[in-house]
Amino acid sequence: MRMKAHRATLIKLPKDKCDVDYINRLMALTNLAYRGYEIWAPDISKTIQHQLYGSFKNFKDSLAFGTKPKRWFAETWVPLKTFRVYADGSRKGDRNAPVVLDFRSNVIRLRQVCRNEPRYVVEVSMPKWVIDRLSEGGDVKFAMTGLKDNEPYLALTAEREVEPYQPSGYILAVDVNSWKYGIAWGLIRSGKLVTWRAEGPNTLLINTLYHQAVDRERMIGKLRRIGYGDSMKASRVRGQAKSRRSRIYRITRDKAYFLAGKLVRKALKYKALLVIDNMTEESRKELLEEKLPSDVVKLLMSNLKRFVHQLETLAQWYGVPYRFRRLYSTVCPVCGSKLVQEDDRVMVCGNCGFKAPRDMVPMYWALKLQLSTEDG
Ligand SMILES: [Zn+2]
Numbered sequence: 001m002r003m004k005a006h007r008a009t010l011i012k013l014p015k016d017k018c019d020v021d022y023i024n025r026l027m028a029l030t031n032l033a034y035r036g037y038e039i040w041a042p043d044i045s046k047t048i049q050h051q052l053y054g055s056f057k058n059f060k061d062s063l064a065f066g067t068k069p070k071r072w073f074a075e076t077w078v079p080l081k082t083f084r085v086y087a088d089g090s091r092k093g094d095r096n097a098p099v100v101l102d103f104r105s106n107v108i109r110l111r112q113v114c115r116n117e118p119r120y121v122v123e124v125s126m127p128k129w130v131i132d133r134l135s136e137g138g139d140v141k142f143a144m145t146g147l148k149d150n151e152p153y154l155a156l157t158a159e160r161e162v163e164p165y166q167p168s169g170y171i172l173a174v175d176v177n178s179w180k181y182g183i184a185w186g187l188i189r190s191g192k193l194v195t196w197r198a199e200g201p202n203t204l205l206i207n208t209l210y211h212q213a214v215d216r217e218r219m220i221g222k223l224r225r226i227g228y229g230d231s232m233k234a235s236r237v238r239g240q241a242k243s244r245r246s247r248i249y250r251i252t253r254d255k256a257y258f259l260a261g262k263l264v265r266k267a268l269k270y271k272a273l274l275v276i277d278n279m280t281e282e283s284r285k286e287l288l289e290e291k292l293p294s295d296v297v298k299l300l301m302s303n304l305k306r307f308v309h310q311l312e313t314l315a316q317w318y319g320v321p322y323r324f325r326r327l328y329s330t331v332c333p334v335c336g337s338k339l340v341q342e343d344d345r346v347m348v349c350g351n352c353g354f355k356a357p358r359d360m361v362p363m364y365w366a367l368k369l370q371l372s373t374e375d376g
Contacts, residue, residue: 077146133158170272173366216241260310274322327362
């Protein structure tokens with residue numbers, strides 16, 4: 001069965017060529033349109049406003065709004081139609097669309113999107129991301145514009161029709177147990193674990209950076225209390241604390257995207273059925289048990305969610321069949337008793353004697369799953 005898959009990307013627009021107030025107004029109008037109000041601003045181009053009211057009904061039920069909101073769509077972004085001009089000269093979409101993707105000259109033209117002036121055009125170079133999606137058979141039908149931290153952006157959504165392959169008999173089990181120990185994955189074939197690994201972000205480095213940031217934040221507090229809150233020193237220390245916090249964020253985010261890409265490539269290679277355990281509540285508990293600071297736990301958890309979301313998005317896009325299943329790490333896969341954790345994260349069953357490293361227990365559950373799907 002063919003399915004529609006989507007992927008999205010964000011492009012930063014040149015701020016000096018954009019009127020932030022204008023984009024803000026468009027966002028406010030979009031917000032109203034989303035709530036069912038149709039307000040025609042006399043000074044804004046009809047073509048742009050048609051995006052809101054003329055095509056809005058189509059957009060509203062599409063990916064752009066509602067069904068799968070991306071985190072940057074939290075504020076109401078302005079939906080825009082696209083017109084595509086391909087390298088061979090063929091065209092698709094509405095020729096009056098405010099966003100033109102020109103693959104002959106590899107530019108994206110924004111017509112009256114960035115400033116409320118007739119025939120005002122901003123050109124940005126075509127991101128490699130778009131070329132890559134196109135080469136995979138995708139098409140960029142949707143675009144949106146909006147502000148994120150007061151910076152103007154263009155969001156592009158690629159769409160592709162894809163038919164998931166028939167699994168070859170391999171299962172790729174992914175256990176999202178805790179971001180501290182990373183995720184665990186195992187490749188299973190004919191009731192055997194072929195390969196198995198646990199990987200994740202470097203939590204030692206994250207912990208170090210976190211404590212360095214906290215030390216500096218304390219120092220800023222001290223300086224403020226003695227009246228040096230606006231001094232050169234305070235601002236330098238503030239910069240250091242901020243850069244450490246954003247490094248922690250980048251490390252965990254990049255790892256999430258890297259691992260999702262790697263696992264989907266592995267599933268494709270073996271034509272495996274992807275089985276994902278998405279039990280984030282258990283992960284959070286385990287992170288709290290580790291006495292990690294609560295804001296670090298929050299960050300790790302949000303990146304864990306990001307990992308699962310990216311894994312699902314890529315699986316859909318590349319036609320990898322997948323399903324979500326509980327793969328327990330504290331329940332015995334042989335007899336169902338509760339497992340007890342010993343030193344070095346080894347889990348032991350007091351009832352039947354089963355024993356395995358904690359991160360491997362879910363793989364036994366995946367093995368059971370394969371046997372039961374073969375039976376049925
Ligand atoms: Zn047991």
